[in-house]
Amino acid sequence: MKYVFGVDIGGTTVKMGLLSDEGKCLEKWEIDTDKSNGGEKILPDVAASIEAKLKEKNISKDDVIGVGAGVPGPVDSKGVVHKAVNLGWGTFDAAETLSKLTGLKAMVGNDANVAALGEMWLGGGIGYSDIVMVTLGTGVGGGIIIDGKIVNGSSGAGGEIGHMHIKDDEEKACGCGGHGCLEQYASATGISRTASEKFDSWGGETVLTKDDLSAKAVFDGVKAGDKLCMEIASEFGNVLGKGLAMIAAVVNPEAFVIGGGVSKAGEILLDYIAPSFDKYAFSGSKNAKMVLATLGNDAGMYGAAKLVL
């Protein structure tokens, strides 16, 4: 058996996994992300942790295919990171650095893209080779996989679908500085904002309370048949379905894989996205399936490992 390491570098912790080359997770653990001095210790810490694990397990480097890492920031197809503000990183060849530090073959990708690869390999997108992963969390992330390969984009911004301009009349600015980005409506934050706006003017009964207008509360309410919640979910689904229709006209994927915290609502989420997708999508690209992600927070670790396989 050959081994591979999957590493998902986040702003607080680094998730690490030792996997077989067939994707079986043999062990997973976390280390702290040390962001001091421009994050200069992060990759050495990762390398030291790999070294320690190999020693502990008595595994020779000859039996390790390599190490893959996902990073929260733009990464080009050569593994060069173009600033990862959450880690304090500037622009440098992270793949080369990680390879030198570990003495192993190393590949680096953007975390959302790498998560998409993980879901295609072992999660909701299994069996497909052309997918778009949509991560609905605090923001909206995306990862495009075509013919089994990540679309990194020319400056590492491939799959940044959260920042597609979707509404013209938005007055509030998105975190990116733009106005009317998909993320402003389809993220957990966006759903909560819509809930807050609608809650204030709602005349009827509702299970929602001013104290909890979270995306989770909204979808719990939808499941309980709450009308206000269903209205909020409809608005969310309408915007997201329209965005996915536009993406389908560009890359015509086999499937959209919906993940992130909001996707914990389950299949009912898809019921709200699908009608809008169907309404706005070009006939030739309507074939796209809509499925839920299944790997949760481990998608990045799995996908990172897949990078080197």
Place this chain on the structure above:
Amino acid sequence: MKYVFGVDIGGTTVKMGLLSDEGKCLEKWEIDTDKSNGGEKILPDVAASIEAKLKEKNISKDDVIGVGAGVPGPVDSKGVVHKAVNLGWGTFDAAETLSKLTGLKAMVGNDANVAALGEMWLGGGIGYSDIVMVTLGTGVGGGIIIDGKIVNGSSGAGGEIGHMHIKDDEEKACGCGGHGCLEQYASATGISRTASEKFDSWGGETVLTKDDLSAKAVFDGVKAGDKLCMEIASEFGNVLGKGLAMIAAVVNPEAFVIGGGVSKAGEILLDYIAPSFDKYAFSGSKNAKMVLATLGNDAGMYGAAKLVL
């Protein structure tokens, strides 16, 4: 020297080219597209024309790398055409058929995608490997090239950017059956329609006349400083720039290559698209250059040849 044939199959004529493997066009000619009986003679006619050309030039098939063809309809990555209504074709493996008929290696792609490949190889997109070609003609076509390869899409609808939903309040239907498609505003037909709407309510002077509200007349007027024409061009540029910004958030190309009849207006066209692109594009994908196509009607023939190289 090795040879390659590039074939661009249109609804009226088939453009054919004999090229060197370095992309030098040695000879080009046309044959009629015989659409009788579901277009069953089209590929045999192409094969016969290739056979005749080889004989005429005394070229052995051993010196021919293959034949590539562009087709007006969805084609998947295996060369299977999924209906080409303009040719009368249903669904069949056109690449395999063409290969059997010619005794040569054969590849088939969608005509807009193949034109994009041609422009990347020898035209406006030279030097790039991640481009989006936008063809502004009667409709709006598109071709996405990532890492030097065509994005065919899972059902051959990759790059169908003319049918991105871009306006919510459109009452007229697009040819595809949708409402508010990019094509309804950014094609020659769309520009002409905008011109017609604005002409009727225009109070001031203009070089436009009711008899000629074509896209060409509009951009000729723009060059002459005509205010109505500039307003029409602004509306066109605003919609197209917004659409390209959305595409950039998905695939983050190095360059947009703008072609088709409307692009004959020249660089001034880009002056109308760029501000809107810059306004709506995500900061991380604003790096995309905007250039004009240079191969005109030969892009498909060149790109088809490139398919087999």
